[in-house]
Amino acid sequence: MIINHPLLGPRDAAEFVYLGDAALIDRPDWQAEDAAEAFHAYGYLRDNPAGAHQELWYHEQGDRSWLVVTRDTVSHEITAVELARDVARARGRSR
């Protein structure tokens, strides 16, 4: 597989480490009323789509960036690759 790194261009997937669903960015608020529930869902519940899937890849043998890769789980086609940091900020994460 090839991942087209947004800063570095196409790189072999061998340089990357896979983590899983990009929903892992959305870590719940520890002080929320339903924190236990929310963390349970965050930790254990995943969608398993046959089709487009946003997932986290880490460029360990590269620039050490975490990426959000949109990949079709059936065809392996990759339609988007973004820096996870940008995605996290866009989803409202900050400090």
Add this chain to the structure above:
Amino acid sequence: MSQIHRIKGGLIDRSTEISFTFNGKAMRGHPGDTLASALLANGQRLVGRSFKYHRPRGIFTAGSEEPNALVELRKGAAQEPNTRTTVAELFDGLSARSQNHRGSLEFDLMAVTDLLSPFLSAGFYYKTFMWPRAFWEKLYEPAIRASAGLGRLSMEEDPDTYDKGYLHCDLLVIGAGPAGLMAARTAARAGARVIVADEDFVLGGRLNAETLEVDGAAGADWAAGVVAELAAMANVRLMPRSTVYGAYDHGVYGVLERCTDHLASSGGKPRQVLWRVYSRHAVLAAGATERPIAFGNNDRPGVMLAGAVRAYANRWGVAPGRRVAVFTNSDDGWRTAADLAAKGVEVPAVIDTRDAPAVCDVPGARHMRGAAVMDTKGRKGLRQITLTDGQMIDVDCLAVSGGWNPNVHLTCHQRGRPAWRDDLAAFVPGHDLPPGMVVAGAANGAMTLAAALREGRVVAERLGYADKSDLPRAEDEPRDCAPVWHVPQSRARAWLDLQNDVTVKDVKQAHQEGFRAVEHLKRYTTLGMATDQGKTANIPALAIMADCTGRTIPETGTTIFRPPYTPVPIGALAGRARGREFRPYRLTPSHRWAEANGATFVEVGNWLRAQWFAREGEQGWRDSVDREVLMTRGSVGICDVTTLGKIDIQGRDAGEFLNRVYCNGFATLAVGRVRYGLMLREDGIAYDDGTTARLGEHHYVMTTTTANAVTVFRRLEFARQCLWPDLDVHLISTTDGWAQFAVAGPNARNLLRKVVDESHDLSNEAFPFMACGEVTVCDGMPARLFRISFSGELAYEVAVPARYGNAMMGVLMEAGREFDAVPYGTEALGVMRIEKGHAAGNELNGQTTAHNLGMGRMVSRKKDCIGNVLSQRPEMLREDAVKLVGFRPVDRATGLIAGSHFIGQGDAATMENDQGWMSSVAYSPSLGHSIGLGFLKRGDARMGEILRAVSPVHGREMEVEVVSAHFIDPDGERLRG
């Protein structure tokens, strides 16, 4: 024996003769020969015995699809079984032996199995050897293994080396026949980076095997001209002897290049290279494979595919027989007849299943219209054929043409499905090709030369490469084909899969017994499961299954095509990864010192660490380890602890970041101080521990365990980039940058005073337990000093730039001479940490919580941190949870066993009564008996209780007493002293 079957012509170098042996018999051939063509030239028709029935077999094809003529090549350790003679290039001194027979090839003692064939039909393993069960391992399997099978391994280590590599191109052309060469030339002339890979050692594909002309010249000459043009271009890489064996995601292709297989010796160079080719586009121009027609006794040596017979005559100047009949259902078979006749080979008959006029004039041949071959004679080589009308014709070779199958394999490697074309009676590539792949020529169903050349150009143009030159002129040779898969009048067995001995009858039996889906058919009969993967067998077999079920062939479908296209040696897949270089290894900075001082090394991940340092007179490792522990606790010991992960953490928010990744508080850590930290996983399970030192206002150094150094770094980056992207924190690994040594024992300070420069005050007041700082050693060398202790002794860790580490070890030992300082290895380190009750990998095993480890109170509830919320789940805080405690044997002379489970006195040793487990044990030389750490339900409240430690694995149990995990210095006086 001389080359009695040589005829004129061919692409061989007749000016040079080379010798080789087959079963010890000396034979001669020419450069340009394959082993198959040379065997045929020498009149050797019988080449091997079949897999199951030990039937005599000969050469069937002229290419990589060969099912029959497999041999053991080379001698000694280099011996390779199951080599296809049809692709083995002849070299001087080549030695080949036939395989799968007991006794000689001519008189195989196992040929008796052929007489048993009524009992050995499809599924016979499953039916025959079911009972009694115990007989399988002892009787049936060894007997079957001895009688079935192919070549033998040498049982020696492969003496050759292999390599891997990476190539990049705009266009990968797979197959260098007319279509491939046209596509390559078009793209290359347009400036593209082109790779042309072909499994053959001469590029040109069928052009080398046919008498067809291109632009008025011999096809082979035209091909050679294109190859020469391509070879001269800097943007083209020609790869003969290179099989594209797999099509993978995103334009990645696997290519096996055979570098030295055509040479007598590899000369120390890699025998084969496994390339990973990254391509923007690929043109599959893999041609087509001829298929046989099944009829009675169609497996005899001398029955060959017609296109192969033609190839031997045209390319290699070999007539596979003196009287060669042609049996065909298509126009193509006629070309074999015509080419042979033109070369003076007697062609007594062309037997065409079609009731149609002759396709061309074949001098001397009778044309048998609407006829078929139904049986053959000749035990060790074809002598006679019998036609369906009863006529018998004496021949020593029968060229069979059942039509051609486009080589669609690579189009299906990503689950693509081929499409059936009625006009060709063959599968062609479907519409679901691997992205970036286009198909041209015969592989795409363009079966004539003119069409192949045209398609090669067209697909390159479609990819954006233009070449305005005229298309080469060639003819659209007649290719009409009327499919016939099986001659129904045949009474004798009719073979489909020659390599796995699967006959038409087996397929019909599979149908009768309900194994009708192709995937079931395959597994029940083993059709297509041999090393040739059924390249010549599968389509005829599923045509017969279609006939049985009354479905069409496309309805019946094909099995899934998977890589590799042809076999890839395990050695090539392993590449360089063998022996010492199986994976990279890491050495500690003091490795050389340790080597010179008697260290025994242990692999810890990729690291090699000193395990202990044996001294003369010591009887075993325990002697060394016990001494290292006692001398360290008695005075001072030194251990290289560089392998612990070190992460340099800087930034305005570094402290806040640490506070969130450790479960305990870090906000209050002062500059110049170290703190123990425990990391949890988000699910609340303990993950890793270590110490973090604050070197400056915005500067920390974290240590991780050796095992988790890489993954902790990864998690920290995740937290930094994905969870809190606006914290100003920066991480960089410095694990390899600092040589770090533990200096432990009551004389640790005294020793370090001799090494650390005098300006630094090491007194307990100035540099107390858990202090850290940047110092200088040995007159100005920058160093870092941490007062931390894993052993429980007064201890420091001192770090110097790694390139000074080996010297530093020597200096510490030299300075420690007056204190009788001792180097210690990982075993003594482990003993001392168990004596002190420190958790390590056995305790942080991915199942335990801070609560289990007795560190529940460390988990701060006043801040957010990873794992905080889920660690508070009621199940994780159960009052009866297991707790880390110490154990000692009631009988002090007994050795505890790690992995034992705790069972109450009088209880049965069952899962229900399980109260926990022993995680670490060691012999404590300090205490003089075995000690253990373990997890016990409510363990912290059960001091003094006697339990049984049961190890069903060892069949042993013993009584143990629950004690504090801190066997040594429970109040910590030593490390604070």
Add this chain to the structure above:
Amino acid sequence: MAEYTLQAEPPLAGTEMEIAGVRLSAPADLAVVSLALPLGGESAAEEAVKDAYGLDFPGIGRSALAGDGTRLIRLAPDLVFALFTHATPDAERVVAEGLKGAVYTTDQTDVWVALALSGPNTRRALERICPVDLHPEVFGVDHAARTVMEHLGVLILRAGADDYLLLSASSSARSFLHAVEVSLRNIA
């Protein structure tokens, strides 16, 4: 206190060979210091670098050579490596002083070992281990990439037409040298 002195023993010191027309050597006294750009302080960092080295920040995956011989390699948006020849173990302090606190500096000298390869066959040898496309039109002079070779993390830099510098972890120096050396022998 001068009783004890420490001698440097860099893992690949003295490596010097020529195979397949490629000169393979371990540069002596190559110092490596990482510069991390503070969040929000990127332009100040850029200014400081310009003052100290007379260079604009190279783009990601690119490097630039300063007048004093220091090569700055931009590895990530917020990470730059400075490579320069410096024998004593105070490279980080030297760089930090020059940049006046505008970046976070970490000494990386002993984290890495370096191998320099030069000669027209270099690219052909590196084909055996380097997954990155090194075609001259793709990987130009001054380009740099971190990638993986024979399971080892490697920073590869094209320093000249046929000159490459490879950096990998110092603890696995022997495996690294082996990987590169075998690649040369296999094409010789």
